[in-house]
Amino acid sequence: MSHQPKSRVLDKGLWGMSAPMLVDQAVTFTIPLTDMFFLSRISDSAAAAVGAVSPLVFAGNTLLMVTAFAGSSIASQRIGANKYDTANATIMAYVFLIMGLAVLTALAINTGGAYVAGWMPLSETVETHAVTYLGIIGWMVAIWGLRASYQTILNVYGEPKWNTISNFVFFGANILGNSIVVFGLFGVPKMGVDGVAMASVAAIFCSFVFTFSIVHFKLGLRLPLRQGVREFRSLIKPVLRIAAPASLEPVSFNMYMIVLNWIVAGVGDLALKVKVYAFNTFLFCLMISVALGMATEVIIAQRVGRNEFAEADRQMRHSVKVAIWGTGLLALLWVALNQQMLGIYTDDPAILAFGFWVFVLAFVAEPARTVNIVMGSALRSTGDAAFISYSTIAVIWLFSVPLAYVLTITLGWGIYGVMSAALADESVRAAIKWWRWRKEHWKEYGVAAREAREAKRRNLMNQ
Template sequence: MAKTDKKFSLGMLAWPIFIELFLQFLLGAADTLMVSRISDDAVAVVGFSNQLFQALMTLFITIASGAGILIAQKLGSRNSEDARTIAIMAVKVSAVIGIVISIVLYLMPGEIASLLQLPNHLLPLAETYISIVGGGMVLIAVMAALSNSIRNTGNTKGPMYTAIGMNVVHVFFNYAFIFGAFGFPKWGLLGVAVSTVLCRLLAAIVLFFMFLGSFERTISIRDFNVFNRKLFGDILRIGWPLGVNMSCWFFTQLLIFSFIAIIGSNELAARTYMNTLEAFCFMLGYSVALAVQIQIAHLYGAGRVKEAYGIAFRAMWIGLAVVAVNAFLIFLFGRQLLGLFTENAEIVSLGVSLLGLNLLLQPGKMINMALNNALNAVGDTRYTMWTSMFSMWLIATGLAYWVGIELGWGLIGIYLCMILDEYVRGAVSLFRWRGQKFLRKAERSEADAGIKADGSGGGPLGKQSALDV
């Protein structure tokens, strides 16, 4: 038990996730920095396209995320076989969904970009980038399912090492294809797209072989024929509200990018550069939030709900301290950092204004990340879904359009509405977690099951409620 507890401790889970996220941040920063050497228009296209890809990712992240939570819960209750079956099904179903998305993006890149209001002069670049990178979305689907499954077994180091290799390969190919180095063709934005797909393919292969040995019983190729309807129903029960939640976020972000595109290409480029800088602000906090989700799901599966309740607040305060420091450092050196990406004075000025607002945005994000992940870990995913639908669509999108476009406040107005959305969702999540309603209900169910099983009058936590101690 002590060895297992150490494996699922917040620190042991969080630091490899942070390294992995940090490397992903470096990957994105290197991408943006190198693409900026092509043109600011190329940067705008990459930022716009990535929002589209992230929005579509929710179609398979639903399965991967729901499966990840269940894997941690099943391992917490010492049910490794069910955890193994859930992981196999998640990879298989995610791959099928990814193939469908890849086909659509490969065949209709221009039509999709036009529908989302991308300026006409950016369409040729968008068609190239979306068709190639979007055509490889199946790789992202498989990687998401594989890494989620591996991470929720307590092995957060494996995906981290894969991220290290992926970064090295991606930076090398980016440099080679953009600048025509080492005898490679000078392909510009086309080269960035090819580089992205190549490294994702290599990472998917590495994660797949790692996945095969992640459970007590090694997974073989013939095991991919397995399908358990009840367990798949459990994945969907937890996963579909997560999918709706994430799709709300991604699609509202995509709409926000569309609003910004209406304002102008400089504003779109500024927001893209800000995405890169913001990633540095919250990635350490997000690693804590992801780690606490795994830890709470594991504790919840083991019936240790009192510990699960307290660890969420510890993670939230740790994360708040981290993101506040990160946001302040970015604010201090923001102008110099933005100058690395572009020489356009208007874009830099817009970015610096947003960095001040970022000091308000990041704490709200952290509260959301910690408490939403805590609620998701115990299966309370419908609550986070409904609150997200309400706040994101009414405040982050509807109010942002009215303030930013109709009232003419522009990018600053849109950003203020994004901040308000984060704090509204954070407040309602805090209210829900402090109420302990879902945890108490689960504890009573466990106690009832214990009574039926042995007539002793106590579940896994004994006669006295752990939450009433």
């Protein structure tokens, strides 16, 4: 297989891998801001509607992305052990899996979205916008998942720069599409929320075509189609061992965000608009922790594949430290510019009046959220996903949701109650992840360690 490319992940290290990923994520997290801008040109109600149901879209995206990253973690461990043939067969298997999940996810969002919007206490205008958006945007989620699977291939082979360009393609196409449908450029009739959704679908398709072309034509990677089909069951088993529990945590978190939006909507449209604008603004801060988390995930997976556990531990601690400083400084800038940031979307004085303290509470939660993202990525990359996922679900539904309801509704804190509950939620989950890493159970969950134990067990049975 000498004609196949070789991974350059460990040669590049954290900065070599994360620098292009940082630009990549900067573009990615600019997209919700630009979408919110175009939606606010339609109306504050349109922006609030999409913001209220966007966690459902994020849940679909997350399910597909976590599956892709679980597959890439196993492939990275195989590459760390210099087993490229098995690594490429693993890639082929998880691409197949994501294709099936993508179609199911799209259908679930497009058809089931109206029930979610109807369940929330939205005003009639806001609900109408939400139902229209969800009826289309599922296909964007499906294509996003397919693109994510190909982006992980580029990460595994140490070529994340192409993902950055892919996101620029998405960003440019999205801006152009939204401008056409919202402002009626080139003689196209002006459209509303439906036009914004269709622009997103078209933009992600352009980005996927670009990424697909780079993997197969520029990188020259040949995936073993027949082996992927023939050995699908055995190849996908270690992927599902990570993906199944790992997907529960982010999907549960996005369902938690839906519940928070439900609680805020019960306070009133004003509180919902403030929460949506503030949340989407602070999403941009995630670019640093997500980029470092992705780079750390690939590096640690290859270190674990080589049984270099001390190096993996040092890498994780260094990544967390850098991520906290980076996100903290960016979040502090957002607090200082809270009026200007909200002013991009609206000139409603009632919304602007909430800005400062909502932004302060979001800033205080940022370090804990950063720990959750980076350490969650590190633990998943080693295969230690189940405990974290189950503990996260328990914290969210037994502690965070009841706390949010009590603070927001029972005590009447309104939007500040939701933000305070979110701070408590992030802090508790971050503490659990840090404790779990220090227990070092993750050393026992790598695919090589599991296979060695299984081989030993078989030998004992055969004796």
